Amino acid sequence: MSTEQNQAQNQAKDQTTAENPWPVRTVARKIGDWIHRLGAVWVEGQVTQISARPGTQTAFLTLRDPSADVSMTVTAPMRLVRAIEPPLREGASVVVFAKPTFFLGRGTISLRASEIRSIGIGELLARIERLRRLLEAEGLFAPERKRRLPFLPKGIGLITGRASAAEHDVLVNAHNRWPAAPIQVINTAVQGPTAVPQIRKALSILDADPGVDVIVIARGGGSVEDLLPFSDEALCRAVSAARTPVVSAIGHEPDTPLLDHVADLRCSTPTDAGKRVVPDVKEETARVHQMRDRARRALHGWVDTQCRLLDQLRSRPVLADPLGPIGRRRDDVELHRERGRRAMLNTLSHEQAAVASARARLTALGPAATMARGYTVVQYPDAAGNLQVLRSISEVADGTPLRVRVVDGAVHAVAQTVEPGE
Template identity: 75%
Template sequence: MTTEKPTAESPWPVRTVARKIADWVHRLGAVWVEGQVTQISARQGNRTAFVTLRDPSADISMTVTCPTRLLSDLEQPLSDGAHIVVHARPNFYVGRGTISLRASEIRPVGVGELLARIERLRKLLAAEGLFAPERKRALPFLPRGVGLITGRASAAEHDVLANAHARWPAVQFTVLNTAVQGPAAVPQIMKALRKLDTDPEVDVIVIARGGGSVEDLLPFSDETLCRAVAAAGTPVVSAIGHEPDSPLLDHVADLRCSTPTDASKRIVPDVAAESARLGELRDRARRALRGWVDRECALLDQLRSRPVLADPKRPLERDSEQVRLCVERARRATLTVLSAEQATVSEARATLTALGPAATLDRGYAVVQFRRENGSLGVLRSVSEAPAGTGLRIRVGDGAVHAVVDDSGE
């Protein structure tokens, strides 16, 4: 075998490339491989059996060859969908240019091991927050369209469609039939999920299946499917199995329903119940409106019955009369005060008049004044103050006269 590096001028032939690939593959040695059986070919009389082993989390398959006795020595015959662990060596067939696994030991994975693996996956997805209540979306009250992923002509399909149409006859369904168990279930369900998720007329997606064994429901605990449901933009309803069944899809979906019948009751409202509720609400609104109108009418009647509204002029007339009486009282009181004050003034004037010098002069008395040497006038009180020749001023009631003393004596 040549060891020179190939070039365009000196390329390797196909047999050389195939042999080199075979050398590399054979160096890998034996490995333990786990997968799901999708096809078994063990013909009577053949020493070699062929098993197609698929990765449940990816669309990848490999062919496993083994002696027929390995399959016949198993306690339970292998069937499609079974999970197995094989100890095998990679083998490259140069003539066909294909790679396969040559198994020397096959171990079926028991239910207990499957449940343990599902539990480990459950903890992983929960730790990532895929089960968190806050990420779950509420379903629309009345969806425009409902996507249904279920088995063909299955009881689950009939239950969902029949009960949903009985509750709301106008609901529109887009039904995609897929395998719901076995190795083809996960790829077909994921394909249908992607198609419905991109449909703008679908507001909610229902994945429905009847009950079954742990192995039958295993596709609905597939990690790839769970992550696809969690990443979907449309709310997803899980209706898998019966009440005791709880695959991981129930925890990832936005709503978990115990049965397909329960799902049909959750995705659409009951037209009869909603009509009855609307009638009840209308009656309540009618009673409330009538009660409010009656209360307001009673209040208006009460307001109209009050005197101030029954005869609005009467209070004005009463107040006007009271104002008139007050004005009259004020006028009389003012006149009384003025009369009293006038009488007081008149009395004081009479007293002043009676006590004043003018009144005394009017009675015949006179006031005699003489002129002092400095020229000022003084009241004459003694004859000694008025010697002969003294000028006098005599004041009487209606005026004054002047006189001169011609003789002074006793």
């Protein structure tokens, strides 16, 4: 039998059908075979649960990714856990060298640890510094990205720990300054492995609420490990992507997690945040009264100025006797109208005399007066049929039609004989 035939038979055996299913033990064994082929890996995470019962040889840990909702179970020899200094506690960041293991009886996967190392403060600070440089290079800290807080927000979102001093400080100071300030509080974990997912979820809820104009993330002071969630990369990017302005009020004045650089406004303490998000009603009331007084004084000053101006205008002669100038101007108009009438009559008289003189000269020089004394005007048609005045006998011949114009009409005749003059 050839190799290809053997492979075909093995593949046929591995295939399952409804009539030929695999037992659970077979499936578990095959999964275990695949997992056991994996080698040991270094894993970094945050310890969320420790189960180390006295008298047992194995400790059970739950290792969680601080930036995602993913966790795995880790088993380790009890001696390995007890040898860690300082003692391992929940919320600590560790690096584990472990091999994936599949427990056939329960059908579960866990990591079998052979070495556990706590991440020290120096390493945590170095990682935060590397992340700070990365976010700064991407422009998340740029001042031009910062948004101004609204003068009087219609809604304030507060993310903080339940019944914490930070919550009390923000609420008391905000309500002391503006009693009607509406504040929506969402309580979350502010330290430990569940802090980042809960804060991000609360941030997304408040950011999607159209009634919230500003979001405050507040927490009291703490150690570097306690403030680690506020230097988480996922949380910093979520704050940077939020559409609503975010105020960071983490710890005390010396505490500067990365969230302070990404937020639109950094407050040194939660008390400072309560004072920065709303105006002081007493100061604003005093400012309104001050502006009202200034407006009243300005209006009174303007009215006084206009009254003085009206008094000055009223005292002028043109307003004291408004009809006097009109009467004087009326006399001037009558005088000029009479002068104009006389000038027009003189001009008409001169022109009429000139017309009469021209008419007399025209009458004396015109043909009508000559014809009245017995003279006539003889016309003949030229080649184009137009009448021309006859000035010489050479212009007509025998039989030429003639038009003889007299003082009271015209006579048509025909030339019969042309006689030259002496």
